[in-house]
Amino acid sequence: MTPAVVPGFRHDSLLIGFKPIDDLHREFQDILDALLDPAEADLGTHLLALHKHLLRHCAIEEEFMRQEAYPHLDRHRRAHERLLEWVADVRRRFDAGDVDGTRRFCDDLLGWFVVHAQTEDAELAAFLKGSPV
Numbered sequence: 112m113t114p115a116v117v118p119g120f121r122h123d124s125l126l127i128g129f130k131p132i133d134d135l136h137r138e139f140q141d142i143l144d145a146l147l148d149p150a151e152a153d154l155g156t157h158l159l160a161l162h163k164h165l166l167r168h169c170a171i172e173e174e175f176m177r178q179e180a181y182p183h184l185d186r187h188r189r190a191h192e193r194l195l196e197w198v199a200d201v202r203r204r205f206d207a208g209d210v211d212g213t214r215r216f217c218d219d220l221l222g223w224f225v226v227h228a229q230t231e232d233a234e235l236a237a238f239l240k241g242s243p244v
């Protein structure tokens with residue numbers, strides 16, 4: 112199955128105008144590119160890198176929220192928790208031999224991520240830059 116996501120293509124919609132989070136989002140795309148490379152044999156290694164990245168990515172955003180007493184911390188953190196449970200489940204299924212499911216997950220994840228960046232992360236970025244919520 113051909114992935115809907117083209118490695119190397121950059122979604123401006125992932126960038127939200129707050130550099131520390133934008134840097135995380137660029138890093139996310141680089142890891143996703145590696146996962147999507149059809150010539151890449153080491154899918155498990157990249158899936159592990161993605162999981163580690165997302166754990167750090169979510170923790171950094173949540174630290175910004177705590178430091179600045181962000182009023183929607185709980186809601187945003189719940190979205191992160193669902194994401195991390197999803198990734199953990201995909202890794203379990205990959206370990207059981209589900210390679211096609213992992214490829215499909217990469218496509219679905221980018222869709223999820225665009226929505227999350229444009230809603231939760233964009234709202235957080237606006238708050239961190241001084242906009243009222």
Ligand SMILES: [Fe+2]
Pocket residue numbers: 132135136168172228232
């Ligand atoms: Fe993010």
Ligand SMILES: [Fe+2]
Pocket residue numbers: 169172187191227231232
């Ligand atoms: Fe987030």
